[in-house]
Amino acid sequence: MKTKISLIALGLGLLFTLACTKYPPSTDRLLEDLAVLTQYDTKADFGSYKYYVVATSIKKITDKDTTDITNADAQTILGEISNQMKQRGYLPAPSGTKADLGLSVMYFQNTYVYTYSYNYWGYYYPYYPYYPYYPTYYTSYTAGMLLIEMQDLKNYNPTTQKVYIRWDAFIRGLMTGTHTNSDLVASVDQAFIQTPQIQASGK
Amino acid sequence: MKKVVSLIILVVLALGTMQAQETKAPGFTPHSYYTFSWNTAFPLGDFHKWVSQPGPAGFDIGGRYLLRKGLFTGFNVSWQRVSEIYNAQTYTIPDKGIALTAENYRFTWMVPFQVVIGYHFIPDKLISPYVSLGIGGDYMEHHLLIQEYDIYKTYWDFSLTPEIGALVKFGAFSPVGAIIAFNYKWTTNHIDIYQTTSKDLQMLNLRIGITYMLR
Numbered sequence: 231m232k233t234k235i236s237l238i239a240l241g242l243g244l245l246f247t248l249a250c251t252k253y254p255p256s257t258d259r260l261l262e263d264l265a266v267l268t269q270y271d272t273k274a275d276f277g278s279y280k281y282y283v284v285a286t287s288i289k290k291i292t293d294k295d296t297t298d299i300t301n302a303d304a305q306t307i308l309g310e311i312s313n314q315m316k317q318r319g320y321l322p323a324p325s326g327t328k329a330d331l332g333l334s335v336m337y338f339q340n341t342y343v344y345t346y347s348y349n350y351w352g353y354y355y356p357y358y359p360y361y362p363y364y365p366t367y368y369t370s371y372t373a374g375m376l377l378i379e380m381q382d383l384k385n386y387n388p389t390t391q392k393v394y395i396r397w398d399a400f401i402r403g404l405m406t407g408t409h410t411n412s413d414l415v416a417s418v419d420q421a422f423i424q425t426p427q428i429q430a431s432g433k
Numbered sequence: 434m435k436k437v438v439s440l441i442i443l444v445v446l447a448l449g450t451m452q453a454q455e456t457k458a459p460g461f462t463p464h465s466y467y468t469f470s471w472n473t474a475f476p477l478g479d480f481h482k483w484v485s486q487p488g489p490a491g492f493d494i495g496g497r498y499l500l501r502k503g504l505f506t507g508f509n510v511s512w513q514r515v516s517e518i519y520n521a522q523t524y525t526i527p528d529k530g531i532a533l534t535a536e537n538y539r540f541t542w543m544v545p546f547q548v549v550i551g552y553h554f555i556p557d558k559l560i561s562p563y564v565s566l567g568i569g570g571d572y573m574e575h576h577l578l579i580q581e582y583d584i585y586k587t588y589w590d591f592s593l594t595p596e597i598g599a600l601v602k603f604g605a606f607s608p609v610g611a612i613i614a615f616n617y618k619w620t621t622n623h624i625d626i627y628q629t630t631s632k633d634l635q636m637l638n639l640r641i642g643i644t645y646m647l648r
Contacts, residue, residue, distance in 0.1 A: 265535035265580050272530045402580060424523055424532035 277431035319430030470642020479631035488515030516540030
């Protein structure tokens with residue numbers, strides 16, 4: 231009887247343990263999950279613009295320095311921004327023509343290092359019965375955020391030197407080395423999908 | 434789901450009928466009994482919009498005390514979690530021109546604690562079907578996880594739980610047995626996180642566990 235009870239209790243315990251699936255920790259979620267946040271200028275008339283220009287590189291900003299990225303990932307992102315602009319009815323500014331909209335891309339990268347220190351009280355026979363030891367663990371992760379800015383070059387005021395930003399897209403988690411080429415394209419596409427207001431007139 | 438409920442009701446009633454016919458079978462009516470069971474919750478209605486998947490992460494501890502004949506009273510305290518991952522959900526704030534699309538994790542964990550009154554049709558038999566009603570409160574935490582953000586709200590509310598089930602003794606005079614039960618829980622608990630609003634949360638629960646009976 232006792233064996234039967236033990237087996238049932240064990241079975242229930244196992245079922246419960248298996249059922250308690252855990253979510254990944256926040257550091258993993260930050261590294262692998264993507265979040266696309268966009269905000270457009272609700273007063274902007276997106277139909278009033280015709281020509282656009284996209285930057286030829288991505289400005290990478292870390293806590294140490296700023297560099298230009300022109301690798302395959304950067305070209306994929308920049309190319310997809312251009313594709314999306316064309317699909318919304320805008321035209322690439324021909325050589326010698328002033329663009330109405332300028333799209334620049336920046337990438338912010340931070341590396342976080344965490345130190346964990348657990349306090350244990352161990353028992354080391356025949357030494358002093360309760361001897362404390364403090365193992366220390368280090369872990370780090372790199373988090374990044376891509377920022378696409380749509381600048382209003384048409385209404386640039388040279389006197390005040392102010393450029394109005396008509397649209398921002400923040401893609402958190404991208405370019406941390408865990409995403410495929412299609413993830414990059416899909417993220418840029420999603421930024422445009424959730425901003426249907428970006429539309430040239432006559433499209 | 435309806436088929437499962439119908440099948441459980443049928444099995445419980447059939448077992449009860451079979452037992453009722455065995456009038457000469459030996460047995461005892463427990464003076465009290467305690468249960469520990471594994472719970473699976475199936476969200477219904479508005480709750481199903483928040484998390485649609487069944488939650489097998491749960492357990493329940495209960496106690497019953499004989500009042501007279503087959504009438505028992507007691508308590509139930511449970512812990513339960515339901516959860517789901519949504520790959521891409523878009524939240525908007527139109528007047529500010531903001532839209533956010535993100536993979537998000539939703540989960541609700543709850544701690545119901547109820548006073549229960551129940552009736553066992555044939556409490557002295559090997560298989561003892563019963564009906565009961567639990568009334569009490571539910572503590573619930575609703576979480577929405579987006580990247581490193583954990584947006585959550587907690588509520589205390591009223592809950593009502595009608596249940597059908599059966600105790601199965603491992604022997605005519607064995608103090609140990611199994612319990613299988615199915616209940617419907619209705620609560621005044623609600624969810625109000627971002628653009629998700631749900632009220633009067635409801636669910637079905639399947640409980641399977643062990644019981645210890647005292648004479």
